[in-house]
Amino acid sequence: MSTTTSPTSAFTLSHLDALESEAVHIFREVAGEFERPVILFSGGKDSIVMLHLALKAFAPAAIPFSLLHVDTGHNFPEVLEYRDRVVAAHGLRLHVASVQDYIDRGVLRERPDGTRNPLQTVPLTEAIQHHRFDAVFGGGRRDEEKARAKERVFSLRDEFSQWDPRRQRPELWNLYNGRHAPGEHVRVFPLSNWTELDVWQYIAREQIELPSIYFAHQREVFLRGGMWLTAGEWGGPKDGETVEKRQVRYRTVGDMSCTGAVDSDADSIEKVIAEIAASRLTERGATRADDKLSEAAMEDRKREGYF
């Protein structure tokens, strides 16, 4: 052998290096096997980490994919501003699928509770069909939720974007089978094996900028269903709900109508990491009203084609 033996211990990868390497491998597999991949980019921390990994995977060249954002119409302005700034800074191409458009055209109807999270599935699916995307990167992590814990890294979807958990392809070693028929596509989850804490530790290590709402700030909020929601035109507060100013931050970033803030004084990445490490609630349990609907809420949404 041409290589000399070296103490392998000097080369032991940290868990973040191992996760990073695995995610980069997944991005490059998709670039090598698919014609029209796209990254789902919401401006949330998971999609921001995905974008960062994609930039590293293809450096010094540009990312060979575009981005797709499903805009619920109830997004945080700080997040939209962040999205546009990042897209411009890296010369990326952004597609936006707008839930508001679908409502205005009468294709989708506003739900009585004002939540628009479930309404994202149709615009997402139609954007995938319209642009003929064959691989769609999502930031979903298996640690988020028990239906997601059963998800493959490469997850085949039919032309309706449906997920059939009983008929998933076995996924062995690091051999990802991305073959699909015309009209079908593959959802790809490069962060499958990351936890919330991994994501934050990686953000700290790589010094990745995030939208400001992830850090503690003063905000006018009101209490609904045990969560602090941001007051706004989307439909709150209603009768009997009162607005108050609190020091909060967001642990997840989604639709304003169903994403709750948590009381927090964590105004830096280090304080956020300390807060998460000590938390006794999962991020979805703490901040997502839509997952509390039923034991199988996420499984049902995923079957219908949700992220």
Added chain:
Amino acid sequence: MTSTTTSPAVTTGTGRSATAVDTLRFATAGSVDDGKSTLVGRLLHDSKSVLADQLEAVERASASRGQDTPDLALLTDGLRAEREQGITIDVAYRYFATPRRRFILADTPGHVQYTRNMVTGASTAELTVILVDARNGVVEQTRRHAAIAALLRVPHVVLAVNKMDLVDYAEPVFTEVAAEFVQYATELGVPEITAIPISALAGDNVVEPSANMDWYGGPTVLEHLETVPVGDDAAEAPPRFPVQYVIRHDGVRHYAGQLVSGTLRVGDEVTVLPSGRTSTITAIDVLGRKETAACAPQSLTLCLADEIDIARGDLIVPTAAAPLTTQDVEADVCHLADRPLRNGDRVLLRHTTRTVRAIVKDLHGADELTANDLGRVTLRTAEPLALDPYSEVRRTGSFLLIDPADGATLTAGMAR
């Protein structure tokens, strides 16, 4: 906040700090009702990896079914059908950490019709926990699980003899079951076996040492998981670099891929397979850092001294330690798909980043392989492949057979 930039070029390499903890990927397997999901739930619960809202959801669901104690199996049975039938159908991945180590757990179903899911979980595992019911001892499923661990070359096996509370925590029961299993698994080639008497339901020897089994002096399940050596097998194997993608920039070709085994250095003489062309490594870039060497499983880009034709699917190896290429593949297999595999079938063979056409030449005595069958296959490929024996390099010794008609994954193969 102290935000700076989203540029990917600012890595400092601080991730390789002295405090970095390693990760153990492990899998669990057991027959129906051996208490596997309960063991997993107990591991997560007692290592304080279950958060309050998850536990509340389990308590609510258990109460609504009329159970007075929380059914920890509900923590991992994530699909509606699984909860309704009270069985695990598909592999579920769970993540937890202790101060000593981080864990990725593939929780796999035990029933014979889900052997393929167990094979899936074992394919990336460095350790498998096989459960048996102390009252039943080693049963046919246990032997099957041992065979899979041996076939997939899982380096470490734990035999968890569960439900010791139902046999009055009697040492002879444990000793007999352990002895029978160790003999069977050793004959199959399982390199290392640790037997532990437990009660997942009561918590004996899962996280905390049992007060009911003074006669047992070994580690608890969690202690063993925390201390078992995490193999540097891949880093010590011969270097293998499958090319995933070619990045062209400013007239330079950067070969992108993941080093799946071994160590590569700038200056190494390398051969590109299957073409056999040779060159020298002139640069290694590990995600933004220029390095003089890299090791598995790092993702990186290589530059070579010579302009030679290299594309996705090629394998870069040290000239001095190159594998042979062949069009005749001998392999152990696990058949995964519902449709059978037969002699003469035309399939696609996916090996590392390369996909080639292949024909099934011989099933070695079997008429056909049906779902969950373990067997042996001879294949003829349309183009040469650089296969290592699976026993030497897992990542370059493994392959999939794929149905060219609809892309379904048919069979998992391990080259002999």
